[in-house]
Amino acid sequence: MTTVGSTVPLDRLRAEVTGSPRLSALTGERYARTHAAYEDASDQRGRLREWVLRELPPLLAGRDPVRVVGVGVGDGSVDAPFAGLLAGPGRGVRYTGVEPHPPSALAFVGRLAALPAAALVPSVVIGDFADHDAGHPADLVHFLHSLYYVDDLAAALAHACAIVRPGGLVVAATAPREPLCVLTEMLCPWERHRPWFAADVQAEMDLRGLEVRVETLVGRLDVADVLADPLGRGEDVFDFLVGARTRDMSPHVRAEVLGYLTAICPDGVHVPHPLDVVVARVP
Secondary structure (H helix, E strand, O other), X not given: OOOOOOOOOHHHHHHHXXXXXXXXXXXXXXXXXXXXXXXXXXXXXHHXXXXXXXXXXXXXXXXXXXXXXXXXXXXXXXXXXXXXXXXXXXXXXXXXXXXXXXXXXXXXXXXXXXXXXXXXXXXXXXXXXXXXXXXXXXXXXXXXXXHHHOOOHHHHHHHHHHHEEEEEEEEEEEOOOOHHXXXXXXXXXXOOOOOOOHHHHHHHHHHOOOEEEEEEEEEEEEOHHHHHOOOOOOHHHHHHHHOOOHHHOOHHHHHXXXXXXXXXXXXXXXXXXXXXXXXXXXX
């Protein structure tokens, strides 16, 4: 298996990418579509959902109402079952989702509104977390796969800590800079900053002197279609894992990327797809 420090084929890929035209960024609609395909090809979301449902409710025991702010909630497929579990029986839940993509934001609030929980009050903010004022102190602010994209990581975590009550939680699920994420870091047309990965998040938490625990969830991404048909049935997954329109790749770059993917597949089909979950208690 190829690791981040390996020279072949990663160095060969870097050499091919250097000087190549920058790939086109994904539109909001394209991002949502490819994200759905990517999640369908991976077992990571299911593992994350199971972790959230198992680990977080006990940490929020005794709060009624409990106030949650989710940042980058997407369509609510993780948040809805979590909100439903928090809300039973009769416990008040105020659950706010912050999501910049309007169709996803509407899907989020629709999922939560459809839950059979009269004491659950969902709301959605279509925009950036930096502009959100919770109004009341939150018991939990979570970032599930959303900190990669913030402009200022330190500011985002400072804002989260500021709106959480003393003793409340800030939770971040972020991929480590493992072989799969190397492709995203190298090929995605990041506009203002490099992507933030798990080590960056943990370093920021440490700087704040927070009580932190970290758990790694190890998922697997099925890249069989990407390797077999990158311009056809595998294109959506390929686009998301790179974070750009892969049709813009030159044939040489595409061949090197696929060669690298093949090299990091232990079984020729699945790429390791880890996720570090950081749980911080705010003093």
